[in-house]
Amino acid sequence: xxxxxxxxxxxxxxxxxxxxxxxxxxxxxxxxxxxxxxxxxxxxxxxxxxxxxxxxxxxxxxxxxxxxxxxxxxxxxxxxxxxxxxxxxxxxxxxxxxxxxxxxxxxxxxxxxxxxxxxxxxxxxxxxxxxxxxxxxxxxxxxxxxxxxxxxxxxxxxxxxxxxxxxxxxxxxxxxxxxxxxxxxxxxxxxxxxxxxxxxxxxxxxxxxxxxxxxxxxxxxxxxxxxxxxxxxxxxxxxxxxxxxxxxxxxxxxxxxxxxxxxxxxxxxxxxxxxxxxxxxxxxxxxxxxxxxxxxxxxxxxxxxxxxxxxxxxxxxxxxxxxxxxxxxxxxxxxxxxxxxxxxxxxxxxxxxxxxxxxxxxxxxxxxxxxxxxxxxxxxxxxxxxxxxxxxxxxxxxxxxxxxxxxxxxxxxxxxxxxxxxxxxxxxxxxxxxxxxxxxxxxxxxxxxxxxxxxxxxxxxxxxxxxx
Amino acid sequence: xxxxxxxxxxxxxxxxxxxxxxxxxxxxxxxxxxxxxxxxxxxxxxxxxxxxxxxxxxxxxxxxxxxxxxxxxxxxxxxxxxxxxxxxxxxxxxxxxxxxxxxxxxxxxxxxxxxxxxxxxxxxxxxxxxxxxxxxxxxxxxxxxxxxxxxxxxxxxxxxxxxxxxxxxxxxxxxxxxxxxxxxxxxxxxxxxxxxxxxxxxxxxxxxxxxxxxxxxxxxxxxxxxxxxxxxxxxxxxxxxxxxxxxxxxxxxxxxxxxxxxxxxxxxxxxxxxxxxxxxxxxxxxxxxxxxxxxxxxxxxxxxxxxxxxxxxxxxxxxxxxxxxxxxxxxxxxxxxxxxxxxxxxxxxxxxxxxxxxxxxxxxxxxxxxxxxxxxxxxxxxxxxxxxxxxxxxxxxxxxxxxxxxxxxxxxxxxxxxxxxxx
Numbered sequence: 001x002x003x004x005x006x007x008x009x010x011x012x013x014x015x016x017x018x019x020x021x022x023x024x025x026x027x028x029x030x031x032x033x034x035x036x037x038x039x040x041x042x043x044x045x046x047x048x049x050x051x052x053x054x055x056x057x058x059x060x061x062x063x064x065x066x067x068x069x070x071x072x073x074x075x076x077x078x079x080x081x082x083x084x085x086x087x088x089x090x091x092x093x094x095x096x097x098x099x100x101x102x103x104x105x106x107x108x109x110x111x112x113x114x115x116x117x118x119x120x121x122x123x124x125x126x127x128x129x130x131x132x133x134x135x136x137x138x139x140x141x142x143x144x145x146x147x148x149x150x151x152x153x154x155x156x157x158x159x160x161x162x163x164x165x166x167x168x169x170x171x172x173x174x175x176x177x178x179x180x181x182x183x184x185x186x187x188x189x190x191x192x193x194x195x196x197x198x199x200x201x202x203x204x205x206x207x208x209x210x211x212x213x214x215x216x217x218x219x220x221x222x223x224x225x226x227x228x229x230x231x232x233x234x235x236x237x238x239x240x241x242x243x244x245x246x247x248x249x250x251x252x253x254x255x256x257x258x259x260x261x262x263x264x265x266x267x268x269x270x271x272x273x274x275x276x277x278x279x280x281x282x283x284x285x286x287x288x289x290x291x292x293x294x295x296x297x298x299x300x301x302x303x304x305x306x307x308x309x310x311x312x313x314x315x316x317x318x319x320x321x322x323x324x325x326x327x328x329x330x331x332x333x334x335x336x337x338x339x340x341x342x343x344x345x346x347x348x349x350x351x352x353x354x355x356x357x358x359x360x361x362x363x364x365x366x367x368x369x370x371x372x373x374x375x376x377x378x379x380x381x382x383x384x385x386x387x388x389x390x391x392x393x394x395x396x397x398x399x400x401x402x403x404x405x406x407x408x409x410x411x412x413x414x415x416x417x418x419x420x421x422x423x424x425x426x427x428x429x430x431x432x433x434x435x436x437x438x439x440x441x442x443x444x445x446x447x448x449x450x451x452x453x454x455x456x457x458x459x460x461x462x463x464x465x466x467x468x
Numbered sequence: 469x470x471x472x473x474x475x476x477x478x479x480x481x482x483x484x485x486x487x488x489x490x491x492x493x494x495x496x497x498x499x500x501x502x503x504x505x506x507x508x509x510x511x512x513x514x515x516x517x518x519x520x521x522x523x524x525x526x527x528x529x530x531x532x533x534x535x536x537x538x539x540x541x542x543x544x545x546x547x548x549x550x551x552x553x554x555x556x557x558x559x560x561x562x563x564x565x566x567x568x569x570x571x572x573x574x575x576x577x578x579x580x581x582x583x584x585x586x587x588x589x590x591x592x593x594x595x596x597x598x599x600x601x602x603x604x605x606x607x608x609x610x611x612x613x614x615x616x617x618x619x620x621x622x623x624x625x626x627x628x629x630x631x632x633x634x635x636x637x638x639x640x641x642x643x644x645x646x647x648x649x650x651x652x653x654x655x656x657x658x659x660x661x662x663x664x665x666x667x668x669x670x671x672x673x674x675x676x677x678x679x680x681x682x683x684x685x686x687x688x689x690x691x692x693x694x695x696x697x698x699x700x701x702x703x704x705x706x707x708x709x710x711x712x713x714x715x716x717x718x719x720x721x722x723x724x725x726x727x728x729x730x731x732x733x734x735x736x737x738x739x740x741x742x743x744x745x746x747x748x749x750x751x752x753x754x755x756x757x758x759x760x761x762x763x764x765x766x767x768x769x770x771x772x773x774x775x776x777x778x779x780x781x782x783x784x785x786x787x788x789x790x791x792x793x794x795x796x797x798x799x800x801x802x803x804x805x806x807x808x809x810x811x812x813x814x815x816x817x818x819x820x821x822x823x824x825x826x827x828x829x830x831x832x833x834x835x836x837x838x839x840x841x842x843x844x845x846x847x848x849x850x851x852x853x854x855x856x857x858x859x860x861x862x863x864x865x866x867x868x869x870x871x872x873x874x875x876x877x878x879x880x881x882x883x884x885x886x887x888x889x890x891x
Contacts, residue, residue: 049562051535059540075511077540094510097588104504129558151722194827232830235891266610346511385820389653394820394834415825419834419853468853468891
């Protein structure tokens with residue numbers, strides 16, 4: 001890790017300003033997003049070691065122009081002074097494309113002048129690649145030695161440093177920040193019964209992340225062995241307690257996608273017609289924002305050059321706000337919330353979640369568990385899918401622990417696929433614990449594409465849900 | 469650029485072997501909101517993925533360490549040399565069992581036919597095909613069209629020099645029905661290898677027909693078990709999951725205890741399965757290591773016949789690499805869809821996403837739209853889930869005679885899974 005803003009982008013700034021000045025002579029709005037993201041993924045298991053760039057490694061530029069009719073973007077990964085005429089020609093050609101389909105009526109983006117640099121460095125030491133490999137190998141060996149039932153263990157850490165620059169006629173923004181994602185994955189087998197368990201978390205310290213991974217490996221090894229005795233659940237409607245990971249999954253899939261305001265523009269969200277109405281139990285208050293908590297999606301400004309915010313989406317059960325990118329906010333006549341995010345400079349910006357969570361409540365977890373007559377404590381996110389227009393929900397957890405008459409029975413189910421109607425689920429929340437944890441190790445797609453890093457979490461919830 | 473990278477790699481004596489993968493992409497994209505054009509984009513990129521290998525001996529064992537980095541823009545020779553030094557330094561700590569890189573015989577290239585129409589004119593035409601099928605309240609509230617051409621050029625230190633150029637057309641379409649009762653939508657994602665407006669039109673018509681059915685759909689009541697028919701992408705995902713652990717990587721890492729010759733299906737009363745991998749395009753000829761891909765049957769008549777996969781793990785197992793392919797291939801079945809549909813069943817049109825856990829034997833999903841046949845009539849149904857056990861499915865699975873050919877799946881268009889639980 002360099003610990004500082006990209007020298008490459010810094011060197012490109014004068015050329016980019018030159019490009020903006022030249023394009024501004026003919027276009028009403030011009031901006032450039034420049035990215036330089038370096039990520040390294042180191043993974044070790046019992047037989048092999050892999051060192052490779054992470055999937056979010058990228059370096060390039062998005063030039064955005066508005067000609068009074070349509071917004072057009074050119075994504076390119078090489079800009080030099082001598083190539084400016086060619087780039088301008090490409091943009092002119094793009095803008096002049098004829099369409100038989102009519103255009104959306106849209107205005108020029110309005111921006112407040114702002115020049116600012118932001119920096120957030122990795123905390124603590126950055127171990128060398130050799131030190132990381134050696135440590136991971138030790139963890140793998142420890143996990144394998146934990147039980148003869150363990151057949152393989154994977155330990156890995158992704159380290160990422162992100163430099164982004166947003167330039168327009170009135171904005172000059174730079175940000176540099178770092179993040180690390182340690183992950184564990186353990187396979188266990190008894191006879192021909194194979195099960196796996198995983199764990200992951202986010203942290204802004206390679207050193208601490210690597211140290212904490214040891215406990216994560218042990219946790220995964222124990223769980224993988226436990227899961228050898230798991231059964232698939234009997235389909236039914238159950239009282240459940242969610243751990244913070246599943247709370248976050250529900251916040252994200254059940255409601256988060258539905259308040260991404262590019263969905264409002266497309267008439268794709270039912271939430272739009274529920275603004276200022278009750279959508280959840282009064283115990284529910286939900287936030288999203290790069291500035292709402294500190295986790296993997298805590299940037300300083302978004303890919304539209306809008307500063308990070310904390311948006312309260314649901315306040316005591318009442319839907320009060322959505323989250324938006326700049327172009328969607330422009331079309332809706334609202335203020336952008338700093339949620340314009342791109343998978344990479346090669347893709348469009350959409351309204352996307354960042355750090356999404358429910359606020360903690362006042363209940364004690366042990367009392368919530370005691371209140372369950374027959375149900376499960378559901379843990380560890382696997383995946384989920386949104387249905388913003390029709391409020392269907394599908395959330396899959398790694399496992400659930402059976403509770404009968406307020407006590408854990410020792411029985412475990414896996415996997416746990418929860419489904420139902422969003423409003424029914426959110427209104428069924430009858431207790432919210434004092435705990436609070438955000439898990440910063442996730443990725444989120446929009447539909448089946450446009451992957452960005454996100455976190456989610458919150459307290460433990462008591463709710464009623466369909467498991468099947 | 470590739471020559472400069474290779475020259476710098478060859479100049480470093482610590483670099484035992486190397487692999488450079490150049491990817492050039494041109495993409496034209498258009499985004500439509502409520503059937504109006506909102507944004508257009510064009511993308512032109514050239515990127516280089518460089519892998520350096522360091523072969524070394526320790527305690528009489530031979531190792532091959534590898535480390536990769538990406539170059540996204542022009543670099544000075546000094547900067548490039550530094551990146552190579554850092555990568556080979558990292559590779560020197562990586563004690564992977566030694567293997568050999570793919571050896572090249574001759575320089576070869578493959579190219580799919582270039583689309584001759586101007587890209588945005590073609591995008592406009594594709595969008596128009598979708599919108600022409602719409603009505604005032606049954607339309608595409610969102611449509612995104614991507615035309616991409618990608619050229620991969622791989623060179624390595626063992627003489628591999630291969631190039632392929634592939635085209636792809638992707639469409640994300642959101643058919644929507646705004647009615648008096650309620651408003652509904654479905655999610656559709658299409659990948660086309662070639663431009664056939666009749667196929668695109670048929671997809672548009674089907675999408676609007678499906679969303680109309682979702683508008684009329686009711687929750688399924690008092691039915692707790694039914695045979696379920698999956699189709700297209702869901703069928704492909706099901707088959708893909710069944711063979712995913714039989715890759716060389718999966719076998720070497722002991723993800724499964726199955727061995728060649730083992731039966732994958734027990735107590736078979738339905739169809740015996742034959743599942744493999746192939747490629748959707750004749751130009752898609754090599755994988756990321758430069759292995760010339762060979763279609764492979766992984767399961768034949770219910771028996772594990774072959775493992776499959778890339779270069780490194782094939783050598784660890786003493787086998788020949790098949791290359792890494794991404795199209796699941798299944799031969800046609802013996803039963804027509806008409807026959808499948810004769811008894812009461814549930815035909816899935818749209819799921820939130822099929823959920824398959826091969827280790828617990830779970831298959832299921834939340835149903836956004838299905839057609840329930842009660843023995844006499846069809847009823848569109850929605851808002852419930854189905855689930856079942858994979859082993860039970862495999863004993864009784866029925867494959868259709870009708871075939872589907874998409875980029876990720878070529879096989880029976882319909883598969884029937886028996887006695888699934890509904891909730």
